[in-house]
Amino acid sequence: MEDDLVSDERPEQPVDESAAPVRVRRQRTVRETLGSIVLGFELIVVFLGALVLFGLKSLPATVALGGGAALVVLIAVAVALLRNPVGFVIGWAVQVIVIAAGLLVPAFFIVGAIFTAMWTYCMIVGGRLDRNDRLAREAGAAASDPQNPTTTEAPRETEKPE
Numbered sequence: 513m514e515d516d517l518v519s520d521e522r523p524e525q526p527v528d529e530s531a532a533p534v535r536v537r538r539q540r541t542v543r544e545t546l547g548s549i550v551l552g553f554e555l556i557v558v559f560l561g562a563l564v565l566f567g568l569k570s571l572p573a574t575v576a577l578g579g580g581a582a583l584v585v586l587i588a589v590a591v592a593l594l595r596n597p598v599g600f601v602i603g604w605a606v607q608v609i610v611i612a613a614g615l616l617v618p619a620f621f622i623v624g625a626i627f628t629a630m631w632t633y634c635m636i637v638g639g640r641l642d643r644n645d646r647l648a649r650e651a652g653a654a655a656s657d658p659q660n661p662t663t664t665e666a667p668r669e670t671e672k673p674e
């Protein structure tokens with residue numbers, strides 16, 4: 513009786529074939545990840561900047577809060593769409609709009625310049641890292657494929673009779 517209590521064997525569980533299939537998450541690119549980080553911080557800064565402009569009465573309430581809300585929504589849409597090329601286009605448009613907001617409030621020239629520099633850097637470096645990763649995966653797949661006729665070995669030299 514004690515052997516039954518100590519046993520490590522577990523009864524087999526019936527397989528539930530009606531269970532929903534496990535969803536595998538898509539691998540995000542470095543460019544997409546970096547872009548979402550920059551846009552996320554930019555969203556916070558634009559939101560707080562709109563509140564400051566409203567509080568200081570630098571702009572009319574409709575312009576400060578309405579424009580800020582519209583830009584926050586546009587940034588959120590860009591973050592959501594970064595898996596598609598249109599998300600990056602909207603991200604660039606956001607950078608132009610934030611710099612253009614400097615025409616209304618000169619402080620936004622500085623904010624826009626900082627975020628545009630970060631966005632540009634992330635797009636360049638992220639694209640380079642994604643390209644290098646893709647090339648490494650392709651090289652690894654080609655090297656492990658037995659059907660691939662390319663060889664990675666250097667050609668052997670034949671001996672010449674003297």
